[in-house]
Amino acid sequence: MSNQQTSTDVILIGAGIMSATLGTFLKELVPDWEITVFEKLANAGEESSNEWNNAGTGHAALCELNYTVEKPDGSIDISKAIKINEQFQVTKQFWSYLVNSSLIHNPHEFIMPLPHMSMVQGEENVEFLRKRFEALSKNPLFQGMEFSDDSGKLKEWIPLIMQDRDSDEPIAATKIDSGTDVNFGALTRMLIDHLESKNVAINYNHSVIDMKRTSDGLWEVKVKNLDSGTVERHTAKFVFIGGGGGSLHLLQKSGIPEGKHIGGFPVSGLFLVCNNPDVVARHHAKVYGKAKVGAPPMSVPHLDTRFIDNKKSLLFGPFAGFTPKFLKMGSNMDLLNSVKPNNVLTMLAAGAKNVPLTKYLIQQLMLSKEQRIEELREFIPNAKSEDWDIVVAGQRVQVIKDTEAGGKGTLQFGTEVVSADDGSVAALLGASPGASTAVSVMLEVMKKCFPQHMKAWETKIKEMIPSYGISLMNNPELLKEVHISTERTLGLGDKDPVFKKEA
Ligand SMILES: Cc1cc2nc3c(=O)[nH]c(=O)nc-3n(C[C@H](O)[C@H](O)[C@H](O)COP(=O)(O)OP(=O)(O)OC[C@H]3O[C@@H](n4cnc5c(N)ncnc54)[C@H](O)[C@@H]3O)c2cc1C
Numbered sequence: 001m002s003n004q005q006t007s008t009d010v011i012l013i014g015a016g017i018m019s020a021t022l023g024t025f026l027k028e029l030v031p032d033w034e035i036t037v038f039e040k041l042a043n044a045g046e047e048s049s050n051e052w053n054n055a056g057t058g059h060a061a062l063c064e065l066n067y068t069v070e071k072p073d074g075s076i077d078i079s080k081a082i083k084i085n086e087q088f089q090v091t092k093q094f095w096s097y098l099v100n101s102s103l104i105h106n107p108h109e110f111i112m113p114l115p116h117m118s119m120v121q122g123e124e125n126v127e128f129l130r131k132r133f134e135a136l137s138k139n140p141l142f143q144g145m146e147f148s149d150d151s152g153k154l155k156e157w158i159p160l161i162m163q164d165r166d167s168d169e170p171i172a173a174t175k176i177d178s179g180t181d182v183n184f185g186a187l188t189r190m191l192i193d194h195l196e197s198k199n200v201a202i203n204y205n206h207s208v209i210d211m212k213r214t215s216d217g218l219w220e221v222k223v224k225n226l227d228s229g230t231v232e233r234h235t236a237k238f239v240f241i242g243g244g245g246g247s248l249h250l251l252q253k254s255g256i257p258e259g260k261h262i263g264g265f266p267v268s269g270l271f272l273v274c275n276n277p278d279v280v281a282r283h284h285a286k287v288y289g290k291a292k293v294g295a296p297p298m299s300v301p302h303l304d305t306r307f308i309d310n311k312k313s314l315l316f317g318p319f320a321g322f323t324p325k326f327l328k329m330g331s332n333m334d335l336l337n338s339v340k341p342n343n344v345l346t347m348l349a350a351g352a353k354n355v356p357l358t359k360y361l362i363q364q365l366m367l368s369k370e371q372r373i374e375e376l377r378e379f380i381p382n383a384k385s386e387d388w389d390i391v392v393a394g395q396r397v398q399v400i401k402d403t404e405a406g407g408k409g410t411l412q413f414g415t416e417v418v419s420a421d422d423g424s425v426a427a428l429l430g431a432s433p434g435a436s437t438a439v440s441v442m443l444e445v446m447k448k449c450f451p452q453h454m455k456a457w458e459t460k461i462k463e464m465i466p467s468y469g470i471s472l473m474n475n476p477e478l479l480k481e482v483h484i485s486t487e488r489t490l491g492l493g494d495k496d497p498v499f500k501k502e503a
Contacts, residue, residue: 005232005233005234005235006036006201006234006235007218007234007235007236008034008035008036008201008234008235008236009033009034009035009236009237009238010023010026010033010034010035010036010236010237010238010239010240011035011036011037011038011219011221011234011236011238011239011240012035012036012037012038012239012240012242013037013038013208013221013239013240013241013242013243013246013247013250014037014038014039014040014047014241014242014243014244014246014247015037015039015041015043015044015045015188015192015202015204016044016045016047016048016049016188016242016243016244017045017049017184017187017188017191017435017438018240018242018244018428018435018438018441018442019037019240019242020044020045020049020187020188020191020192020195021094021191021438021439021442022240022242022442022445022446023035023037023191023192023195023200024098024103024191024194024195025442025443025446026446027194027195027198027200028460028464029453029457029460029461030453031198035195035200035201036200036201036203036234036236037192037195037200037201037202037203038203038206038207038208038221038223038234039202039203039204039205039206040205040206040207040208040226040246041204041205041329042204042205043189043204044188044189044192044202044204045184045185045186045187045188045189045192046185046329047244047245047327047328047329047394047395048244048245048328048394048395048396048431048434048435049184049185049188049244049435050184050185050394051183051184051185051186051306051308051309052185052271052308052391052393053185053269053328053393053394054184054393054394054434054435055271055302055304055315055317055318055393056181056182056183056184056304056306056308057116057179057180057181057182057286057302057304057436058088058091058092058111058179058180058181058182058436059084059088059433059434059436059437060084060085060088060089060116060178060179060180060436061080061081061082061084061085061088062085062116062142062145062176062178062179063116063117063118063174063176063179063286063287063288063302064118064288064300065118065120065128065129065132065288065289065290065291065300066291066297066300067080067081067084068080068081068132068135068136070128070131074131075131075135076128076131076132076135078132078135078136078139081136081142082139082141082473084433084436084437085141085142086141086471086472086473087433087436087437087439087440088436088437089141089467089472089479089482089486090439090440090443090465090467090468091436091437091438091439091440092482092486092490093464093465093466093467093482093486094439094464094465095107095110095111095187095439095486095490096485096486096489096490097463097464097465098191098194099489099490100489103194104187104190104191104194105190107489107490107491108307108491109183109186109190110182110183110184110186110187110190111180111181111182111183111187111490111491111492112180112181112182112307113177113178113179113180113491113492113493114179114180114181114284114285114286114305115157115175115176115177115179115284115285115286116175116176116178116179116180116285116286116288117157117158117173117174117175117176117285117286117287117288118132118173118174118287118288118289119158119161119171119172119173119287119288119289119379120171120172120173120289120290121167121169121170121171121378122169122170123170125172125290126149126170126171126172129147129172129173129174130147130149130172132174133145133147133174139473140472140473140476140479141472141473141479142176144176144177144178145174145175145176146174146175146176147172147173147174148172148173148174148175149170149171149172151171154171154172154173157173157175157285158173158283158285158287159282159283160279160282160283160380161283161287161303161379161380163282163380163381163382164381164382165381166381173287175285178483178487178492179285179286180492181286181304181305181306181307182435182436183307183308184435203223203225205225205226205227206223206224206225206226206232207223207224207226208221208222208223208243208250209222209223209224209231210222210253211239211250211253211254211425212253212254212255213255213424214235217422217424218235218236218237219235219236219237219238219239219254219424219425220233220234220235221233221234221235221236221239237424238423238424238425238449238450239254239424239425239426240425240426240427240428240445241254241425241426241427241428242427242428243327243427244327244394244397244431245264245266245325245326245327245328245330245334245395245396245397246326246327246330247397247427247428247429248262248263248264248326248338248397248427248429249326249334249337249338250427251418251427251429252338252340254420254425254427256418256420256425258418258419258420258421259418259427260340260342260343261342261343261346261401261402262343262346262399262400262401262418262429263338263339263343263346263347263350263399263400263401263409264326264335264338264397264398264399264400264429265350265354265397265398265399265400265411266322266323266324266325266326266334266335266395266396266397266398267296267299267320267321267322267361267395267396267397267398268320268321268322268323268325268365268392268393268395269299269317269318269319269320269321269392269393269394269395269396270317270318270319270321270372270390270391270392270393271315271316271317271318271319271390271391271393272315272316272317272319272372272373272376272388272389272390272391273313273314273315273316273388273389273390273391274313274314274315274316274387274388275387275388275389276384276387279314279380279387280305280312280313280314281312283303283305283314284305285304285305286302286303286304286305287302287303287304287379288300288301288302289301289302289378289379295320295360296320296357296360296361296398296413297413297432299318299319299320299364301316301317301375301378301379302316302317303315303316303376303379303380304316315391316376316379316388317393318393319364319367319372319375320360320361320364321361321362321364321365322358322361322362322364322365323365323395324336325395326338326395326397327395328392328393328394328395330395343400345408345409346400346401346402346408346409347400347409348409349402349407349408349409350400350408350409350410350411351409352409353409353410353411354411357411369385369388369390370385372390373385373388376388396431396432397429397430397431398411398412398413398430398431399411399412399414399416399429399430400412401416412430413430413432414430414432414433415428415429415430415431415432415433415434415437415441416428416429416430417429417441417444417445417448419445419448419449423448423449423450423451424449425449426445426448426449428441428445439465443461443468466478466481466482467479467482
């Protein structure tokens with residue numbers, strides 16, 4: 001045991017995009033609050049937020065078919081797509097504020113303009129895509145979306161996908177140029193560096209192993225210093241559990257009633273990455289397909305141009321799979337250790353309900369490289385196995401809870417903020433739409449945990465996010481202003497972007 005002890009206003013557990021975003025918000029709103037970060041790994045943004053561990057899509061519902069469902073009457077429900085798009089508009093405004101205020105620099109190091117496309121095959125799917133296009137393109141948020149089922153046009157848009165395609169099955173795509181590729185790892189590192197420059201204590205190789213309330217209403221966090229092997233105790237008025245897949249265990253340790261009856265279901269991921277520069281050069285878009293029957297929504301296949309490690313790359317996936325780990329660098333005991341007396345029935349119900357999904361994920365995990373390349377050939381008919389390598393992506397822990405609509409043990413695919421009723425602790429669970437919504441989700445954390453400050457903070461929040469509290473869809477003039485200003489600040493108007501580090 002070490003006698004190391006500190007007392008701060010805020011403890012952020014984990015140095016991923018969520019903690020980094022919340023820390024940045026708080027430093028702007030209340031610069032004199034003391035903040036301490038504990039991260040079990042040696043660097044920031046090494047788990048799900050790392051550029052190789054997620055797909056880097058700036059989710060704005062421009063191409064993800066699972067955000068628009070066909071209703072029984074054949075019409076398309078676009079409400080979820082609208083919500084996700086509005087959230088990404090909020091995200092872009094916050095990032096623009098950070099760049100404009102010189103808190104972070106060189107936006108092309110973390111965000112690049114890239115067309116977002118949806119592509120489907122087969123008559124029924126083409127019809128669905130056409131209807132989806134008609135519903136979305138009328139909405140100001142999706143202005144500029146194009147549809148085509150003409151093979152000449154498609155060859156222009158996606159030459160690599162259309163080359164050597166001899167099937168006469170109908171094929172169609174939509175394209176919108178205002179999409180983005182985001183390097184969430186680079187952004188996380190930039191934000192953590194910025195926090196460090198504002199005197200936030202960033203403690204790497206520090207794993208939080210327990211937390212409890214003290215008699216004077218603070219939180220005491222027990223932390224193992226992995227360098228020295230000693231255990232430290234630190235207190236704070238507010239703790240944010242931003243441990244990604246590690247959050248559920250910590251929420252359980254906190255003992256707050258709001259964290260009971262909740263379980264986690266881990267889904268692993270794999271990408272195929274292209275090692276042939278000629279193939280990489282022939283594609284320039286994120287192209288999302290349709291999920292296979294029985295597949296969870298986050299395993300929708302897509303072929304993505306990515307900007308990582310100072311170069312253009314091409315990735316396909318993610319292939320979902322099942323491992324019991326909650327973090328990529330976690331333990332095989334994670335799933336078992338998350339089963340507690342208060343959630344065992346919820347977990348068992350989820351297990352019984354999700355046998356087909358678990359079977360699907362195990363089958364996916366067992367796929368050989370050749371079988372994965374076969375799936376890739378639905379996108380690139382002449383794909384060669386030797387041009388592609390496998391990389392392991394991050395883990396996603398889906399929330400399991402009892403809901404009115406789904407009953408006991410329902411698997412949730414969204415993100416959930418769980419907080420104590422006195423607002424002294426909040427945890428972020430779930431992983432979708434993920435990092436793209438970090439700004440909106442952290443605003444939600446602040447609303448839940450600091451309601452007494454929100455009125456005083458409003459002017460500053462509006463300076464950072466001009467559309468705060470306003471629906472952009474219903475305010476086309478403001479949407480236009482936001483679009484023009486974020487495009488300029490973040491360098492998103494560049495038609496043919498060259499990825500380069502600015503001097
Ligand atoms: C395959 C895949 C594809 C994805 N694609 C996209 C996408 O295209 N677009 C998108 O927006 N989102 C995507 N996501 C989701 C996105 O990556 C996550 O939502 C986001 O990165 C989560 O950030 P976080 O800060 O909560 O977690 P993380 O980035 O995982 O950070 C949590 C941190 O907490 C640390 N930690 C954990 N436990 C402890 C502890 N006890 N003590 C100290 N530190 C601890 C971890 O080491 C880690 O650094 C994807 C995710 C996956 C896995």
